[in-house]
Amino acid sequence: MSDADSIVGLIPRLRRYARALAGDKAAADDLVQDTLERAWAKLHLYRRGTDLRAWMFTVMHNVFVNQLRASRPGVQLEDDLPELSRPARETESLELRDLDRAIRRLPPEQREVLLLVVLEDMSYDEAARTLGIPIGTVMSRLARAREKLRSMLSGLPPGGKLHVIK
Amino acid sequence: MGTEAKDDPELKALSEALHQLYDPVLDEPVPQSLRARGMTGVAPWRAYARAAGLVAVGLVVGALSGWFLHPAQPPAVAQSDTPPFVKRAAVAHATYSPEVRHPVEVGADQEAHLVAWLSKRLGAPVKAPKLEGVGYSLMGGRLLPGDNGPVAHFMYQCKQGTRVTLYVRTDATNNRETAFRYQTEGNVKVFYWIDRKFGYALSSADISKEYLLKVADSVYRQLNPE
Numbered sequence: 001m002s003d004a005d006s007i008v009g010l011i012p013r014l015r016r017y018a019r020a021l022a023g024d025k026a027a028a029d030d031l032v033q034d035t036l037e038r039a040w041a042k043l044h045l046y047r048r049g050t051d052l053r054a055w056m057f058t059v060m061h062n063v064f065v066n067q068l069r070a071s072r073p074g075v076q077l078e079d080d081l082p083e084l085s086r087p088a089r090e091t092e093s094l095e096l097r098d099l100d101r102a103i104r105r106l107p108p109e110q111r112e113v114l115l116l117v118v119l120e121d122m123s124y125d126e127a128a129r130t131l132g133i134p135i136g137t138v139m140s141r142l143a144r145a146r147e148k149l150r151s152m153l154s155g156l157p158p159g160g161k162l163h164v165i166k
Numbered sequence: 167m168g169t170e171a172k173d174d175p176e177l178k179a180l181s182e183a184l185h186q187l188y189d190p191v192l193d194e195p196v197p198q199s200l201r202a203r204g205m206t207g208v209a210p211w212r213a214y215a216r217a218a219g220l221v222a223v224g225l226v227v228g229a230l231s232g233w234f235l236h237p238a239q240p241p242a243v244a245q246s247d248t249p250p251f252v253k254r255a256a257v258a259h260a261t262y263s264p265e266v267r268h269p270v271e272v273g274a275d276q277e278a279h280l281v282a283w284l285s286k287r288l289g290a291p292v293k294a295p296k297l298e299g300v301g302y303s304l305m306g307g308r309l310l311p312g313d314n315g316p317v318a319h320f321m322y323q324c325k326q327g328t329r330v331t332l333y334v335r336t337d338a339t340n341n342r343e344t345a346f347r348y349q350t351e352g353n354v355k356v357f358y359w360i361d362r363k364f365g366y367a368l369s370s371a372d373i374s375k376e377y378l379l380k381v382a383d384s385v386y387r388q389l390n391p392e
Contacts, residue, residue, distance in 0.1 A: 011196050011200055012192045012194075015191050015192075015196070016189065019188055019191045029197065032200055095183075096183060099183050115184070118177055118181045146176065146180075
């Protein structure tokens with residue numbers, strides 16, 4: 001199978017990750033398009049026999065970071081992105097909708113780690129290599145993402161120790 | 167989920183929820199534009215431009231080479247030189263191709279009548295090319311008002327339901343011949359060319375530029391047998 005075939009085969013996975021990462025469909029497909037274009041231009045850097053999927057996700061990560069920088073010059077990635085509006089799908093339960101919204105409110109670098117590990121089934125080590133960060137950073141970002149999600153979904157401030165009273 | 171996270175009940179629940187949320191994306195049809203980029207890394211029009219520069223090899227070149235060897239090919243022209251009938255063709259495509267009940271005025275079951283009728287109204291012999299070779303069957307056609315008298319509009323459909331339309335006008339004035347030109351009008355892709363007294367525009371909103379070119383190539387070859 002050629003690299004082109006393999007890349008085409010990865011498109012659905014790339015789109016799923018992009019949708020979770022970028023929020024709405026149009027932004028996600030833009031992200032995928034730019035990723036494919038860049039991947040093709042940089043294909044000579046891909047080492048045959050290594051994991052093409054991880055390599056493609058690395059390319060997407062770089063494109064995503066560049067897009068964030070371009071759209072918000074001078075703004076640190078650590079900041080929360082403003083909530084993106086998206087029409088609710090009828091079939092989603094309230095909980096899922098809340099979760100979707102909470103994911104999109106995570107800081108981008110935490111969102112990436114969470115999605116790679118939890119949605120894309122990467123090990124901490126794979127996620128670390130994909131994002132080009134130490135494995136310890138993967139673990140701390142994941143922990144912070146989880147804490148943020150918990151607080152957003154329960155309505156408590158981060159670090160809040162109170163339990164929800166029903 | 168990653169091996170380290172497998173034993174964590176919270177991450178497991180989160181994973182299930184994320185898959186419920188985002189897995190439907192896996193089943194969505196991949197847009198043709200993305201598929202094309204996956205193949206060549208560039209948007210279709212850029213692939214075309216590369217091929218024109220004889221830089222790139224690949225799918226496109228084979229289909230195109232015939233055209234670049236075509237002796238009648240004039241130098242490239244600016245977009246503003248696009249004849250008005252191209253826009254009309256794109257509008258006609260956008261108007262009639264989504265029609266479920268009345269996509270055509272005369273169906274392919276009366277093809278001989280359709281062709282005779284349109285030829286009579288256009289005042290020149292019109293042909294409905296056979297496009298089964300590239301996966302498209304004639305649905306029928308209709309007569310439309312053009313900027314210079316009546317025009318013929320043929321509609322074709324493939325098995326998957328995508329449609330292409332061929333707009334044929336007689337070109338009493340400005341009948342400068344051209345090789346294939348490409349233009350987009352909104353989401354409608356159009357290949358057009360002028361050949362003797364006819365102007366042709368082949369439109370689609372659904373298929374890739376490369377494939378539309380292949381269909382255009384088939385149309386051209388039938389109308390101009392060597």
